[in-house]
Structures are given as structure tokens and as C-alpha cells.
Amino acid sequence: MTDPLSILASTTVIPPNPSAPASPRRRHHHRPSSSAAAATTTTKPKPKHKSKPFTSTSPLLSTVRWDNRESLRYYAELASKLAEDGRFEDFLMIAESVVVSGLKGREFVGLLNAKAVSSGITRVLNDGKVKSVVEVILSGFRKLAIDPIQLFDGVAMEALKRECYRVLKFGEVEQIVSFMDILHGFQFPIRELVEPSDIIKLCISKRKPTAAIRYARIFPHVQILICTIILEFGKKGNLVSALIAFEASKQSLGCPNMHVYRTIIDVCGLCGNYLKSRTIYEELLACKVIPNTHVFNSLMNVNACDLNYTLNIYKKMQKLGVTKDIASYNILLKSCCLAANVDLAQDIYREVQCLESKGALKLDVFTYSTMIKVFADAKMWKPALEIKEDMLSAGVTPNTVTWSSLISACANAGLVEKALKLFDEMLQDGGKPNTQCFNNLLHACVEACQYDRAFRLFQSWKRSNTAKDVVAELTSQTCTTSRPFGLSDSCQSQLTMKVPFRPTTSTYNILMKACGTDYYHAKSLMDEMKTLGLSPNHISWSILIDICGSGCFAVQILRSMREAGIQPDVVTYTTAVKVCVERKDVKLAFSLFAEMKKYQIRPNLVTYNTLLRARRRYGSLQEVQQCLAVYQDMRKAGYKPNDHYLKQLIEEWCEGVIQDSSHDTGRFTSHRTDFGPHSLLLEKVAEHLQESNAESLSIDLQGLTKVEARIVVLAVLRMIKEKYTTGDSIKDDMLIILSVQELGAPVANDEIGVKEAVIKLLQCDLGLQVLSGGSRIGNNKKSDTENPIGPNLKLEEVLKRSGLPPQLESPTRRPVVLQRLKITKDSLHHWLQRKMAATIN
Template sequence: MGDPLSILASSTVVPSAAAASPRRRHHHHHHHHHRPSSSSVATTTTTKPKPKHTSKPFTTTSPLLSNVRGDNRENPRYYAELASKLAEDGRFEDFLMIAEIVVVSGLKGKEFLSLLNAKAVSSGITRMLDDGKVKSVVEVILSGFMKLAIDPIQLFDGAAMEALKKECYRVMKFGEVEQTVSLLDTLHGFHFPIRELVEPSDIIKLCISKRNPTAAIRYACMFPHVQILICTIILEFGKKGDLVSALIAFEASKQSLGCPNMHVYRTIIDVCGLCGNYLKSRTIYEELLACKVIPNTHVFNSLMNVNACDLNYTLNIYKKMQELSVTHDIASYNILLKSCCLAANVDLAQDIYREVQCLESKGALKLDVFTYSTMIKVFADAKMWKPALEIKEDMLSAGVTPNTVTWSSLISACASAGLVDQALKLLDEMLQDGGKPNTQCFNNILHACVEACQYDRAFRLFQSWKGGNAAKDVVSELTSQICTTSRSFGLSSSCQSQLTMKVPFRPTTSTYNILMKACGADYYRAKHLMDEMKTLGLSPNHISWSILIDICGSSGNVESAMKILRSMREGGIQPDVVTYTTAIKVCVEHKDMKLAFSLFAEMKKYQIRPNLVTYNTLLRARRRYGSLQEVQKCLAVYQDMRKAGYKPNDYYLKQLIEEWCEGVIQDSSHNKGRFTSRRTEFGPHSLLLEKVAEHLQESNVERLSIDLQGLTKVEARIVVLAVLRMIKEKYSTGDSIKDDMLIILSVQELSACVGKDEIGVKEAVIKLLQYDLGLQVISGGSRIGNNKKSDVENPVGSNLKLEDLKRSGPSPQLESPTRRPVVLQRLMITKESLCHWLQRKMAATIN
């Protein structure tokens, strides 16, 4: 057997553990369980390529394991030199075996570490990392060092750390989230500075892009400022609109942090607002209260801000803060004002504003620019420009400088009222004050011109601001043009001092939409503006297309309006409810109701929900109805409107339905001139339209049964006439009468007296059928209850006189001691009578 030292030190491919094992088993058999198996080491060493460098031969001829436990002080140094050489050659399993032998012999790991050639060991580690063997470095080298109580980071010099950093970025570059986080987690366990290896924001971005909130939270927990990173993670998911992942990260953070963290709760509530799910924010808040944790002011403010669209809920949260003795800051009141603004509640906003002023006078609060700006916007949205200007004076008196939002809201207040000169004056004041107007300020002034119907002025202002290149800011050379324009519009000449100032004006899609409205019925000018918009890289939105469709309609070009609607979809833009409503309005104005209803059906096909304007446009389109199909369509729209939650004004539609129904009588030769309108008897919430819609459905054509229960005399008349007109139109197309017509009036207890209303309805219906239309009417009552068979009071075929009806009520019946029987009051028109009436109507029409 050869010398063990020469075997270990040589670069030939020889299983080193196998060479050392005979002596090891002979001298230290009670330590053999510390040695890796010879097969595994052999596998590693046989696949190791021959090193490119040559090692200096060791001169000693001492056996490898001799005198390990002796007092020879040079042995540890000898083994340290040997181990360093093995590490430099990349033979770390042999290195760890030598280190284990030395440590087991009694030398401490720190002492052995101090004897190693750190540069040689680091060189070997660097080579392995450069070869992409980071897994081996972690699982073999670092783990082995830790078992021997050797701090591995001390064997990583600058080159090794740089190689480790590159390897971490390589793993991250391939998008392997779990592998990257696991690697960093392991390195963190070995006390490596993971913040220096990979930028934390890069790892978080990777987790966000891969939608892996669990890995993101796991990574965040490696840092002492874990709560800040968790808030960042949740917020980044929210910015992506991924509320599900944000909530998963939130739940994982609760386990990591242990106790509720107000920063994290505030962030997840803000994210609920970003993702448009304000109801979820309420659930999170209620869960916090259920844990008997009182949120702080910032959490309450975020909750109110997210739910600002619901004024009642926001006020309840404000009161809850008072109950829990949570301090209100100025942000709390600003959010309340914002909620009032969204709800258009000017009175409440004024009350809150006065309360805040009172608190400021006591030194409890200090109004800021947001308070004043929000209050100005409340008045601006309500078109109350004078109170808005008064708030500006309060603001200046308090020493608060208006910002761009403040000036924009002030200009908007004047613009909504169509006060162009006042809006331009405010713009001039803004420039004097050193403010920098944004595009919204200019758009508001253009909007003021449109509201005041000063269309030419809007275009002149636009051209002067644009200065020949709408894609760039207006620089000082163009300011003189603005000043000239300003003087012509009644402004001061103070803008001459602003010659060196840049006035940023970058037209937006909204700018061109306002100018398109100023085109009136000039389709070609509006189309030119849309083309100019595209050349500047701006994309026309739904409002742009809707305006163009409306202009086509105004010029009478319905066909072009429909082409624009189709071209929108062909261009990848799905028309919205405003676009469809505009197109329907064009069709209605040009009396093309068939096309209007087809567009309405197309909306429903593409699952676009009509709004109140859409419904009203269709329902108010008619001046009269000419056919059953038209009535059925409008009643279907009416019912759809009610189901959608809108409360329509029924009066107009009732008038049209009444006029259509009364046509049954008006076109009768022997009844001309007998009809008198009774429209004033309609109730505000009558069942008339619902009853008419129910009886005019296609499915009811074969079933000639009319239920008049709950209707007034006028309403009952209209329902009966509606069904008769439907029968008449169906008969004219070839449908025959197959059954008698049954009219149900009311259900009454036998012992009860017949009310005046019921008799009035019965009189009105019989008078209509028998005297106005000449139909044969049979009156009957069916007994219901006590398991008795129904009895018909009057024999079939007997004609009723109006005087007899006034004198008589339903026939008396025996009462049950436990349950009173009831009578179903009804009228019947025989099939024969209906046929004779229809034949007379058709003959009269022909004549």
C-alpha cells in the first residue's frame, strides 16, 4: 500500500477515502461513523477533472493518521495545509474528512480555521460557483462547515462573495422564485448578508410578477424591517390589481408578525380601494374589531377614504372613531369633505367645513390646502362659483398657498357656469401667483367656452396655446401670443412679466373631445380633429366616438353614424353604454325605431347594461303607437327598466298606451266622438302598465283571460281595450278566435257588501263592452271554499242591463261556521260574440 499522504496530495484520480480507510479502521475504528462512505467519495473524485495547476509536493513522509492524538503541535498545521490544498483543488469532500479528523482529535473548529489558507479555500469555492455548482456549495461545503463549528462566511473572500452574488442573480434571472428564495433563506441561515447579494426590491418584483405572495412574505421575514417589506409587497400586488394575492400575503403576514400590525392593516385596506372592492375593506375592519383591537387614526382614515363613495358608511365610521376615543386629524375631515363631494351633499360639506374652522380657531386643528381645495371642488361640482371664490379668499387669509388642484377647481367652477372671462382671469391670477397650470386648467377654460356656446373662441384659445405644435410645451417665445390673446379677452397685461416662464400645455384626448363638441354639426371638422389627435399619438376614447356619432346624427347622416359604431368594434374598441345610447338617440331623432330597438338588443347581446338615459330615449321616442308589435317592444323596455332598479315616470307611457287602446273605439263608425279622455285619473304608481305588459305578451295570445283585480275604472278600461286591440290585430293577420274571453273582476267574501269601487269597475267594463263595442256580456260568480262545486249565478247567454247590474249584487250563499266562502266576480264574452264583433270591425275598415 502506498503512502497515504502522497495519495491524498496527488492529483491523480484515486479514491482518497478508500486509500485511507485501512489505516483508519485499524487505528480509529471507533470513529468510523464520522467518515462518508467510500463509494460516494469515490464517485465524486473519479468525476473530478484534472486540475489545471500543479501542487507543490509535500516533503513530509509522515503517515496520514499517525499521532493524531499525540502532542506533536505541527500535526494540526500539517493537516490544515493539506486540507487547504484539497479545497483549492475543489476536493471538498476530502477537505471535510481531514477537517473532521482534526476536530475529532480535539482541535477546535476556530483554531483549525485559523490554520487554514483562507485564500486557497476561497479560490476553490469561487471555482465551484463559477461552474454553477451553488447547490453543492450550500449542501456540502457550508453544511459541512457548520457541523464542524466553522463559520463559513470567513472562508469567502471578495471574489467568492462576488461569485455567489452572480449565481444568485443567475437563479433569479431564470424566474425560479421558490429556488431563489430558498437559496437566500439558506444563506441567511449561514449568516450571509443577503441584502448585499441581491437587491430586495428585485426579489419582491419577481414574486409579484410570478404572483407568489407566500414566497414574498417568506423573503420579507429574513429582514429586521419585515413590516415595511410586507406593506410594500401587499401594496405592489394592489397596484397590479391582484387583490387575491394581496390578501394571501396579508394572511401570511399575520402568522409571521404574531400580533395585529396597524401599518399592515392600513395597507391592505388601501389595496382594497385600489382594487375597487370596498366591501372587503369593511370585512377586514370588522375582523379587527372582533379581535378587540382598536384601530388607530390612520387605519380609520384609510377605511373612510376607501368607502368615501358611501357617505352614510363614512359618517358611521366617523362616529365610531368618536365612540372609541380615536383622535380625528385634518385628514379625517378632508375625507369627510371628499365623501360629501362624491355624494353632491353641499349642505353637509358646509357644516363640516364650519366645524373644522371652529376647531382651528381653538387651536385643535390646522386647515391645509387639501381642505380648501376639496371644499372648492364641492362648490365647483355644484356649479356654485361664487362660494368657491369665497373659499379661495378664506384660504389666502389663512396664509395657505393654492396649488394646481385648487386653481383647477376654481377654474372648473367658473367653467361649469359658462363664465369664460372669469375662468381666464383666474388663469391669469394663477400665473401671477407663480402657479404652473396643467392641461386640466386649459381644458376647463375650453369647456367654459363650449358651455357658453363660444365655439370660435375655444378654437382661437386652443391655437394660441398650442402654438403650432401641440405635442410640446409652450415656451417663452409663444407667451407673447398668449398675452395678446389675454388682453383681447379682458385680462390684465401682467402676463408680460411671465415671458420667461414655460406654460405647459400638452393637449389630451379630453382636450380634443371638448373641441369636437364645439364643432356643432360640422362632421368634417370633427373628423379632422380626431385625425389630428391620432397623429399626436393620442387614442380616441368612447367619448370621442360618441361625439362623432352624435355629430353625424345632427347632420342627418344616420348611415355614417352606424358605420362609425361598427368601425369602433373593428378597431378593437368595444362601444360602451354612452356610445350605444348616443347611436340610439340618433335613430330615434330620425324616426328609425326598428334600428333603435336592434341597437338596444345588440347592447343586451354584448352584456352592456343600459342606463336611465338609454331607457328614457326609447320610451319617449314615440308620439303614438300604430301596431301591437310597437307596444310590445316598448312595454318590454319598460319592464326591463323596472327590473334594472330604475323608477321611470309612467305618465307619458300611460298616455300613449291609452291612446293606442282607445283606437279600438275611435275607429268604430257608430261610436265616433263618444270617447272622452280620462288620463287625469291615473295613479302615480298604478298597476296599469304591468297589467298591460302581462296581457300583451306573445304567450298570452291564445289565453283570453283578463285579470282586472286592483285596477281603477280607467285602468281596467285600458287593459280590456289593450287585449281587444291585440285580438283584432291578430285576427286581421289570420288568427281565429278559439275560446271565450273571461274577465276576472275581484274576489269577495259572500257576506261582505259589494264596495262602490268594485261596482264602479264592473259598471265601466260592462258599459265599455256592451254599449260602446256591442259585445254580448255574461256576468257570473264562482264560489270558492268549503269544497263546494262552483255555481254560475246567471245562465250563459243572458244579456245584462246596466240598471239590473246597479240593483243587484252577487247571489247569496251559505256561510261556513269555520271559513267564509268567497265569490270570484267575473264577466264572460262568448267566442261567437267576439267573432261577430271582429267581422263588423273588418267590414267597417274595408268600407
């Protein structure tokens, strides 16, 4: 800011004499006299120094009498001229000195030349200094109680609008929001300056949720804008920013707003994080706030994939007395559909019908359509058609989704003719078929193995533009009349509508299934899909793998899939594993399974079952260990398989130990059905055949039945035999733990039966020498009726498995008895030599 004297000296205006009367000739601007000009030019310039505030005590204006209107007018004109030249710092200095005088200051503001000031503002804006105008000039106006709106004419407003859009274009989010906030404080029409949706879009694209909420606070309909902001973040899949905006909105709105809560719950569903929606709901309950019907509906809809949770929310609505509308029941039906629970869906449907008969609710097209889809997915086409009759009786007109679901119900059952008839009825009813309807017709042909008909249908779409031509093509083999299904003339005109058909990826996937085993035809369809701008998805690649018919070819397709930028998922890998198993390339199948684990792709139930059924019999210890590892991984993943098939294979592999015996090895085959649903057999076998336990010759048979104990013992003996053939010698005795009991406790009959069965197996069937005995342990004393416990037996582990405490130091604790069998290493060595000799002979 410059010195006031310098300001006046540099202008073309000479201040009047305040004591002299104003001359009528000198009204506004005066050209200086020659003496004044000479004085101005001959005066030495003052050294530059820091300017002082321009107040009523400033050097030049200290003697001015502000009650003289002519003087007030003069300085108003001077300030206007400074503003017109863009010198707003000087303008504000003069204005500040005048305005502090009180009433005369308001009169001074009224004397300002608004057009000149506006022209100066326009000049500054055209120079790209919008920040100076908004943050400096307008702030100065506020300090001086000057209304800036009066100093902005149309030209200045357009310049301001243009500069605001320039800031918006360069993506300066914080700056444009700050400008809008300041301008709103001055009562500027910010809606006319920048479209609000443009600023919100910028905030969304730049991931600035806090700035977006700050901008929304400017408007009276702040809650609507907040919902829009949260929803837009959700559509972008940006749940983090949506949650930040949600938290920021709490400060703006004060009390919980049901519209905002419903929106954030919907966004959790859009982003696939239904668990977060539950947390938000629980937070709302913690605030002692009862959600309304719409919030409950959104919560159920987002969690529709979990039928149990959805039902719990429904019961919570009942408990809290929240009114349930038809949308609540529609969402329940949707959840039943996703869970494939047809019985519960029927119960809910009957309940809604009952409520409708009482006048409490009115079923809508979504209710009927959802119920039809429930039956369609279950391949129950007759009940689906019955729902259509209920719908028509209630006076509800089916929409495109309804007709599509009806066609799908028949298509899933392979009823091509009924699907075509429904398509015809839709056209007569004035319905407009979409691509999904046509895809369902294709699917019907594929399910009925009418592959040629599916391709004719597809070709008719490419040749025809009307639904009439399509139906005529479809019915050419089944109808001899020129009118498909005997349509009337009035209906014929409706069939000339344009078919809104655009092939989708799903369309080509269905056609690829129709290729059967023709790999090259399916590959050409995939190439055609790409030429139309469609991207093959995981289903496309999985179908191609299923058709290829070779494990090595399947691996090549997986590689091509990755090169195309699509990472194989569990379905794709499972399909490749199935192809390998069908071609008896078991080694490659297990290799693909290992590759899945490498890429952290979790196998599903189909993957595990396909691998466990890959072999018809086991030939080596490694194969058994491999399948048992898959089985254990399956159990850890939470799956409960039907392991009867695997147990039979393990039993056959174990029985191979005594296949050279002269005894009847089939005597135990009748006991194979003795496996319980939760038996420990496979866990025990897997435990004893693990690589980490390969050196241990201790067998724990606790909790097993006679048949299971036999298989575990045979499994360990087979492992010993295979290792012996590779050069591993027997170093220790084999110990078999039968039970661990407290001294004096009765022996169960099952344990006696297991002991007898194992002794008979070892002595009679295999010719091994068996020593029977027990170890008494307790009170810091140890006695053995036969031999001391071998080095391979960890007593603490045995006690832990038996449920007994491992610490034995207490003198009051009763001793325990370890019931066990022992096979000496010499007996095992002689048995192995006999087996080897029999094999050679």
C-alpha cells in the same frame, strides 16, 4: 465521496510520521521519494466501493496522535489544498474527522488556509455551481461549526454576488429567496449581494406573494417591506396576490398591524373592490381590535363612492372614540362631492370651520380645494369664489388643483372671461398651470359656444412656449392694452415661465365637442390624436357617434371602435341609440338595445328613457310589446322611471279600438292624470299582452282604478282585433275577473265603480254583450250563478294574486266568491266583423 486512502494517494502530499520528530526541512509540502512514487504507481488500484464516513476511526487517521501540532497542521494544509482544487467533498471528509476530536478541532479550523479555501469557493462559483456552494458547502461548514464568512474573501464575495444576480436575472424566484434565507443564517451581508427591491420586484412580476413575504421576514423592518409588497401588487391590479401576501403576513407579524391593514384597504380601492375592504374591516372588529385613525380614513376613502356607508364609518369613529383628523373631514367632503350632495358638504365645512376656531383642527389646502370642487361640479361659481376668499384669509396658499377647480367652476357655467381672469390670477400668484387648467379653459369656451376661440387657444399652445403668450392670445379680443388684465411689470416677468402643456385625450375630446356638427373635422382631430401617440377613449368615440348624424353611420363607428380594440360601453351605445331615435330610425335603436344585451352591457337610466320616448305613438301590437318589455326590464334593473309618458301612449293605442264609435271617446281623457305613482297599469298591460298569454282571454282587473281597468280591457281587445286581422279566430269566451272575496264580505265602492265603468265601456261604447255573475267556491262545492268558469281561467293563480289560500279542502274554511264578467265568443266574433266591415267601408 471517495475513499480516504485514495484521496491521500492522489495528492502530492505525504503525511509525516506521527512518532518521529518533525524535521526542520519538512514543514509543509513534500515531494515523494522515488521508492514511494514507485510504490504508488505499482500498487493496483482498489476496486471502487461506497466510501465510509471520514471520522477519527477512519483507516488512515485512526492512529494519528492529534496532540501533535505538526500532524494537525499537516492535515489542515491537506484540507486547504483539497478546497483550493474545488474538491469540497473531500475537504469536508477530512475536516469532519478532525473536528469531532473537540478542542483540537477548533484549532484545526484556525490552521486552515482561508485564502486557499476562498479560492476554491470562487472556482466553484465561477463554474456556475452557486447552488452547491450555498446548499452543500455552507451547510457542511455549519455542521462542522466553521464560520463561512472567514473563508470568503472579497473575490469570493464578488463571485457570489455575480451568481446571485444571474439567478435573479433568470427569474428563479424560489431559488433566489431560498439562497438569501440561507445566506442570512450565516450572517452574510445580503443587502450587498442583491438589492432587496430587485428581489421584491421579481416576486411581484412573477406573482409570488408567499415568496415575497418569506424574503421580507429576513429583515428587521419586515412590516415596511410587507406593506410595500402588498401595495406593489395593488398597483399591478393583482388583488388576489395582495390578499395572499396579507394573509401570509399575519403569521409573520403575529398581532394585527395597523400599517398592514391600512395598506390592504388602500389596495382594495386601487383594484376597485371596495366591498372587500369592508370585509377586512369587519374581520378586524371581530378580533376585538379598534382600528386607528389612519385605517378608518383609508376605509372611508376607498368607500367614498357610497356616501351612506362613509357617514356610517364616521359615526363608528365617534362611537369608538377614535380621533378624527383633518383628513377624515376631507374624505367626507370628497364623498359629498362624488354624491353631488352640496348641502351636506356645506354643513361639514361649517363644522370644520367651527373646530378650527376652537383650535381643534386646522383647515388645509385639500379642504378648501375639495369644497371648491363641490361647488364647481354643481355649477355654483359664486360660492366657489367665496371659498377662495376664505382660503386666502386663513393664510393658505392655493395650489394648482385649487386654481384648476376654480377655473372649472366658471368653465362649467360658461363664464369664459371669469375663467381667464382666474387663470391670470394664478400666474400672478406664482402658480404653475398644468394641462387640466388649459383643458378647463377650453371647456369654458365650449360651454359658452365660443368654438372659434377654443381652437385659437389650442393653436396658441402649439405655437407658444410661455404662459404670457397664451394669455395674450386669449385676451386679444377683450383687452386693448398690451398687458393682459393690466398686469404689473413684476408680474410680467412671472408670465414668461414655460408652460408644461402636453395635449391629452381629454384635450382632443373637448375640441371634438367644439366641432358642432362637422363630422369630418372631428374625425381629423381623432386622427391627429393618434399621430401624437394618444389613444381615443370611449368618450372620443361617443362624441364622434353623436356628431355623425346617422344611425347607420353610428353602427359603422361602433364597428370601427371594436376593430381599434376598444369595446363599446353603455355610454357609447346610449349615444348611438339617441342618434337613431333623433333620426326616427326606431327599429335600429331597438336593434342596438338588443345588441347591448347580447354583449352583456347593462343599460342605464338614460338608455331606457331614450328608448321609451322613441315613439310618439304606437301603431301595432308588436311595438307596444317591445316598449313594455323595455319598461319591465327597466324596473327589474332597479330603476324607477317616470312612466306617465308611456301610460299616455298606451292609452292612446288602446283608445284606437273605439275610434270608429259614434260615442265620445274623449270623455276619459280628463282622467289620465288619475294614474298613481305606483299603479299596476303597465304591469297589467304587459302581463296580458305577452306572447305567452296571447291565447288566454282572461283579464284580471284586481287592484286597478276605473281608468286603468278601462285601458287594460281595451289593450286586450286591441290585441284580439290585430290577431283576428291576421287570421286568428276566437275560440273561447272572454272572462274578466273583478274581485275574489270571502262569502259575506262587503264589496268595496271602488270595485263597484270599476265594474260599472267596464260594463259601460263594453256595452255602450263597443256594443258587446256582457254577462255578469259570480262563482262560489269552497267546502268542496262549486256553484255558478251564471256559467261555469271558463277553461282559460286558472283559479289558483287568481286566488294567489288575491292573497287567499289556494287549498280549499278544509271543511272549516269559508267559501270565496269570484266576481267576474263574461263576454261570449259569439259576441266577440260579431264585434270583430263589424270592425272589419267599418274598416273596409
